[in-house]
Amino acid sequence: MIAREKAKRHLKDFLLYDGRGAWQDAKHLSLLCDKLEAVERGEIKRLMVFMPPRHGKSEIISKKFPAWFLGRNPEKEIIISSYSADLALDFSRIARNTLREHADSFNVNVARDSAAVGRWGLEGTRGGMMAAGVGGPVTGRGADIFLIDDPIKNLQDALSETIRKNTWDWYRSTALTRLAPGGAMVIVMTRWHEDDLAGRLLAAAKNGSGEKWDVIKMPAKAEADDLLGRPLGQWLWLDRFSIQEYEDRKNALGTFIHEALYQQNPGPAEGQIFKRTWWKFYKALPAAFDEIFISFDCAFKETSGSDFVAGQLWGVVGANFFLIERKKERLDFPGTVQALRSMAARYPLARRKLVEDKANGPAVISYMKSEIPGLIAVDPKGGKVVRAHAISPYVESGNVYLPDISIDPTIFDYIEEFAAFPNGAHDDEVDATSQALIHSKSDFKPWVGKINF
Incomplete structure (x- = not known):
């Protein structure tokens, strides 16, 4: 009973409760949970998250956080989007099923007449969740929180100026227009290219023409001014990945791809492919x-x-x-x-x-x-x-x-x-x-x- 009550109040406790002992906590995940709780409280309106693959970011942000948020705020609406509509639907499905599993804890139920993974609602309220692919239409629903999880599929797409421009145009003409007053935007992505969606938004913020963003950048290998206070060179999640696994992956990927995927340091392809x-x-x-x-x-x-x-x-x-x-x-x-x-x-x-x-x-x-x-x-x-x-x-x-x-x-x-x-x-x-x-x-x-x- 105590664990269930704690799960209702704090996202990390919810993850522990939902995981039944299988969820593995870590410092970087605790920080992520703290930031998402600030989003839920309305203290953070714009959040970017850059982390290596298989380090828990999508599990928390796109699968579990929506269930916890809607359990606490059943009148609110979430839209989730990804480079693939199918991937966005997968996120939505897991969030819906997670909330169903904990319906008694939150005293909230998924509506029987509106339970499709692409768009599901909650009984007795206007709240719910919608899933769509980046570039696709998002109509008929607003968003108190708009989640964008990997708007670019891979390096090949990131190197396409056309795809980068289309993503940027979709963000401005579609995603932003669906935000409710006071709504929050959360973007989690791999920094493949300096001119990607995050790069353009951060550049606009820097020159004063855009919104300010809270940024969580947690590279696999610690750099200067590490958010977690790690010493230089320390790997991010040694309780899950060995040093050898990190090193092997770095050697297999090559510098350019490793810098993007694991260090979140994008660069133009120019001059960085061959040394x-x-x-x-x-x-x-x-x-x-x-x-x-x-x-x-x-x-x-x-x-x-x-x-x-x-x-x-x-x-x-x-x-x-x-x-x-x-x-x-x-x-x-x-x-x-x-x-x-x-x-x-x-x-x-x-x-x-x-x-x-x-x-x-x-x-x-x-x-x-x-x-x-x-x-x-x-x-x-x-x-x-x-x-x-x-x-x-x-x-x-x-x-x-x-x-x-x-x-x-x-x-x-x-x-x-x-x-x-x-x-x-x-x-x-x-x-x-x-x-x-x-x-x-x-x-x-x-x-x-x-x-x-």
Whole structure:
């Protein structure tokens, strides 16, 4: 009885009561509960929460807090939104079922004639909850609290200026207009990009043209002025994740994605994808490879003769990639055909010849397919920046080896193209490399035995 009464008064006690011993408390979650209670009391009108994945933010904010809030304020209304309408519906379903489970504690019941997960009400009041996807309509209902949980799905969407603009337009034209007088806005999201929804709102607040926000930023690894008072470098939830798990995840994701997902430090993609110090070098190649293959990035048809063509020969040994040979030259169509023909003839054990299915690529394949076996048209998925992000962890982890300058005196031109990407004048070698590494990892069929080189 005492636990139930405490659960009605305080959100953290409600989480403990609802979890029946399974909910794991932590300092960062206690702080989050305190801030949400301030929202419930009307003391905080604008709240942003930036935390790593799997650290309890959505469990509290989007699933349990709505049930607790409506139990205490049955006349109030909540709208929840996410990048996916299905995800918003999942949040709403859990909140509804949680409130049903604790109906006796709050003396509040979900209305039988209005219990759909997309929009459910409470018996005898106007209160309830509505779920919708970001960008979708939110009509017929206001919000005393509007919850936005991850308005952007992933890095690829975050890198799209169109999607960022659409999210911003939806927030201003739809989400804000549904707030009741004195209503609160709570945004929880991953900081993928400095120009995301949170970035624009915070920039407006800073220059005086927007509203002021309370911000809870709790990076996985403590930085200066940590909200919890952690010493620099201390991980956030060591009662749940080991130091090794945190370190392994950091190494697997690469710096850019880890900074966004786990540290909540967004940055423009420019200049942060590849660092000059990440590359490894070889002075002698391995004696044998699991596979060698060719990757070509062709010039555009409209600019043949003025744009660069990049051709590369790669070798794979276990998890490591070796750039064996590279050619970057301004070539027209006949020159491109000859360059590919020459490399294929010199390396007959390169079974696969990857050619981007753009620009002159289809014409090259059509022209040479009866002459050279193993020509594969590669459809580039996502944008150039997304593909570059996909391979950057391989480079950062030290699994990509380049020829020493004594072997290839121009190798630093290659490195500089990567360092400047995507703002540099050219990206031909970046494209050829990302094509090679992505295709190798996704479609690699091992050679029986080793290829001596």
